[in-house]
Amino acid sequence: MNYRIVTNNPSVKEVYKDIIFVNGTFLDVLINVRDLVHKGHELISHPLGSSIRTMYSPYRSIIVRNKTNEINKDHIEVIENSIYSYKNTMQRRKPDAVNSKDYAMLDLNLLKSALDEFKSIYDY
């Protein structure tokens, strides 16, 4: 397996084995991924979702490639921009805890889609 899923979503933990589980928030997942990218992991999926509502999610799962010896500066820019953007969007908002069950389900489904997209090219 040439990838890991960084996640704070308990539903993902139940389904996938190749994970780095983060006991924390969406932002903690982003920071964890940032640290990995600085150490030589590349991003496979984009750190952010594609709608504002997905920013309010308490859960996030991001796929990273296993560590290499090279640091990808473009990916550092993507994750740093994503953290800025997340903080910017959440200025006065709190994660939507009321709907956390639905968010966990959505995050798991979007992760599955991302893995399908990725596997069709790389799972050799």
Added chain:
Amino acid sequence: MKLELGRIYIKDIQFGNKTHVNNGTLIVNSQELIDKLKEDERVKDVKVDIARPGEKVRIIPVKDVIEPRVKIEGKGHGFAGVTSKTEQLGEGKVNVLYGAAVVTVGDIVGFQEGVIDMWGEGAKWTPFSKTCNLVVDITPIEGLQPHNHEAAVRIAGLKAAEYLGEAGRNVEPEEVLTYEIGTHTEEEAKYPDLPKVAYVEMLISQGLLHDGYIYGVNSQNILPTLLHPNEELDNAVISGNCVAACDKITTYQHQNNSVILDLYAQHGKTINFMGVILTPELTTLEGKFRTCDYTVKLCKMLGVDGVIISEEGYGNPDSDLLMICKRLEKENIKTVLITDECSGWDGMSQPLADTAKEAVAVVSTGNVSHVVTLPPADKVVGNAAAIATLAGGWEGSLEADGTIKCELNAVIGATSEIGYHNCTVNLY
């Protein structure tokens, strides 16, 4: 390709015994419509209601908006490839119930928002406060998986629009708009001196509640593809996402894509409009690189001088938008980007999740974080509990009298990134 859109002006909707158009009023036999939609075994119950401009009615949570139409000449019935057999779209005559809309409501997930206020402050922010809306509220059978639930609501909306559209089959339209562009060779011979311009329309293509469809094909599974603009104006593109309320492109907005209509208006005058490239916004970075490269390749093959690029959604699609821009500018193809901004309550923050020095011509379609105050409605169509979701998120957002403070991102089509609305951002 030549497409004629005949507009039958609809000024009111009422329920009655027979579905037909009577002097600008669309009469709907609600039971017949309900029976038709319940033919889908995934649908347990259907409620239909009417919301007219000016009424103190709030519709929530909206999934999609669709314009009712009927093809009276040429191929393709309803939504080809989805509600009927696939056909090549883009040619023939279509009668449009102009001023009417089907609005689908369905609580697929608890955090879904998407509000249409038909009156007052809220009405200012959404174009669908000005249409006579037939609201279709779908309750699915128990235990239906979310993606099947989404599909059931999506298909029900399209079927309802097709059913209502039939009422216009034998009505003489008040106005006929003709859209015709020939082959590239023909148009280049006609306008050898005009700059060639393509339109790149980006579609959210990321999975559950974040999909778009072209002839019924999920755009997640395609490479960027070239369409004649008439195909999109003729029901080829369908919305399957319902999480990004403010900047999702509804099916109605695809049917009436303002960028396509504006480029058509300039075709043969200031530009030679070369077509529409639909580009999926994927989740993986490799996927993004592939679709962006492929989009640029299509633009180069067309030999265009300029490209208009519109985004859908916010967050990771910002990367695609700027990647396409950077790559095109590097090839000396000029770009204009259309996007909304997420620049905080005061409008002062960096508006996109990504930036590029090549993005020098950007049209803003509004700040999604702008706070609006919505007074209580006399009637809520859909699920009143969804208002709590709308109002949730910060203290003081729901006042004692029911007044809500929310950000524009909760309002359907408020900051449409194809410009199908009236909002922009001023620099001070």
